[in-house]
Amino acid sequence: DAEITQSPRHKITETGRQVTLACHQTWNHNNMFWYRQDLGHGLRLIHYSYGVQDTNKGEVSDGYSVSRSNTEDLPLTLESAASSQTSVYFCASSDQTGWASPLHFGNGTRLTVT
């Protein structure tokens, strides 16, 4: 069965370190997204991609970057981790750019920045 796999599931890092969260999907979807979820804020879009070599900023992109070198993977990099980036991160994908596209989510990565 097709799926989205995120790794690691849990990560503890120190302030100032660079961290990369992996996202791999076997749906063969063109569209991939990164969200963070925090209590009181819900799901907020960090970055998204509509295809290979395409990346776009979401509403909370500061301090994060992504790259899309193939269809399957969209890694999320925290350039210099900050305590404010402690959160649960979800990767998602969809198969169309149109209005009817629901998202399929990965299992999430819980990141703690100390």
Added chain:
Amino acid sequence: QKEVEQNSGPLSVPEGAIASLNCTYSDRGSQSFFWYRQYSGKSPELIMSIYSNGDKEDGRFTSQLNKASQYVSLLIRDSQPSDSATYLCAVNAPNSGAGSYQLTFGKGTKLSVIP
């Protein structure tokens, strides 16, 4: 700024009752609407999508959409303890001039079904 509003709850209903979850949205150009269920510590799971005014039924779930009132709801009939979760409303609207769409999530309503 596209906004999606939900009552945060918690909404408590007895087992077997109907749970009613509501969502309002700000962008009149919104075209598609989704309900996700999220169990504690898990990822959101799509349970319903609706695209046109009226009702859509899927098993024990019914979604109602009223675009004129900018309102979408989810009814869960014969609620079960296993329905206890947070329900997220998500609304898809076009980005101005970009030819793409933006999916905006509400903060979710926490539902507790009491045995």
